[in-house]
């Protein structure tokens with residue numbers, strides 16, 4: 365059985381305590397900002413792609429990237445036979461030649477980065493590897509690095525992403541696909557066109573019953589009742605690693621699906637910024653109950669003291685006077701929702717009710733069904749690529765995201781969602797852990813842009 369000690373041994377995490385030193389470290393270390401690193405054209409003119417971590421998430425990325433005719437996957441790296449076999453099947457189904465495979469030690473990716481030349485490296489590994497791998501890729505000279513969500517776990521890691529991107533000139537994109545969800549982009553367009561008036565308040569969260577993902581029998585991705593309950597090396601997918609974060613950490617462990625869209629609505633890091641947060645967590649019950657219900661009271665995991673509260677609530681204030689409520693809810697029985705609410709002085713969108721109210725346009729005190737509004741304000745990216753996105757992962761938003769990233773690469777442009785977004789959004793994890801550990805105390809966000817937020821202009825998914 366994997367234990368808490370194994371987890372701490374194999375990760376750089378030490379929970380909330382790590383956050384405390386980060387503000388000092390950042391101030392000591394303000395690098396000179398290098399100009400954007402441009403890519404050198406490949407011999408065949410194609411975009412050279414590398415992958416680190418080839419598990420379930422990367423299969424969705426392979427499907428999209430392999431459909432772009434001007435790309436070539438040069439090399440991939442993983443440590444698991446299971447994931448590499450799954451990858452081989454994906455390439456076979458797509459009729460594509462297998463790239464060079466780097467496999468072996470946990471640091472084999474460093475050899476891949478040393479030996480190969482890439483235009484972009486995509487990282488879809490367990491959370492504890494995101495920053496070491498992103499930093500190594502940028503330092504190895506890769507001009508574009510895409511990292512899965514959340515990007516970073518500690519405040520030091522947030523700064524490492526910012527400092528390394530600034531020092532090297534490599535573009536770091538947080539692969540926050542929900543920013544590309546069709547309704548999220550339509551409401552961004554509505555907000556930009558002033559339909560909601562001056563924005564005042566947003567709500568969002570990650571409300572997803574992951575109990576059957578945090579445990580499985582090593583054969584099925586989702587736990588099947590009646591089978592063996594495993595986590596760690598005997599399991600597959602996120603049950604190998606994600607469950608240990610629920611044992612060791614109490615905070616909003618996965619804030620970016622919610623806060624990414626909010627960050628774009630409110631122009632965070634571009635004329636606005638997060639100022640402070642306060643977080644509280646409920647007691648932890650869901651995972652223990654799941655273990656006992658499925659494995660019995662004598663199951664070895666029944667003794668585990670899961671630290672993660674079932675529902676974590678974070679309140680954030682911005683410098684422009686908006687407030688945001690972010691929820692993390694992964695251990696309870698419930699249908700999926702990201703719980704968006706986008707509100708201003710003239711109306712609001714309420715995702716869970718699929719409703720919109722716009723003063724002067726909707727009947728007084730009555731909701732409109734949101735569908736008509738969302739269709740009317742459909743974003744250009746969806747109008748252009750919606751058909752191609754139809755069969756891609758997560759309702760097509762994965763395809764739109766990859767298209768937007770690869771368009772930036774083709775044109776040597778800055779990434780749509782950058783290192784400052786990655787840091788500010790991911791910082792919620794470390795700060796919420798620290799706030800909860802200290803009775804819900806209010807904590808300041810650092811300014812990862814070091815003052816640049818004042819003059820930076822909105823950039824994400826602008827329509828001409």
Ligand SMILES: NC(=O)c1ccc[n+]([C@@H]2O[C@H](COP(=O)([O-])OP(=O)(O)OC[C@H]3O[C@@H](n4cnc5c(N)ncnc54)[C@H](O)[C@@H]3O)[C@@H](O)[C@H]2O)c1
Pocket residue numbers: 416417418419420421422441442443444447469470471472473488489490491493512513514539540541600601602604758
């Ligand atoms: N944006 C989304 O909608 C979305 C959806 C699912 C997962 N994710 C994110 O994607 C990432 C991967 O999740 P997943 O579901 O694919 O998990 P997974 O466990 O299926 O895949 C992770 C892979 O990384 C490999 N790995 C671990 N350590 C490694 C190392 N040192 N070197 C090379 N490979 C290593 C594992 O062997 C595994 O194959 C996570 O950050 C997760 O949060 C995002």
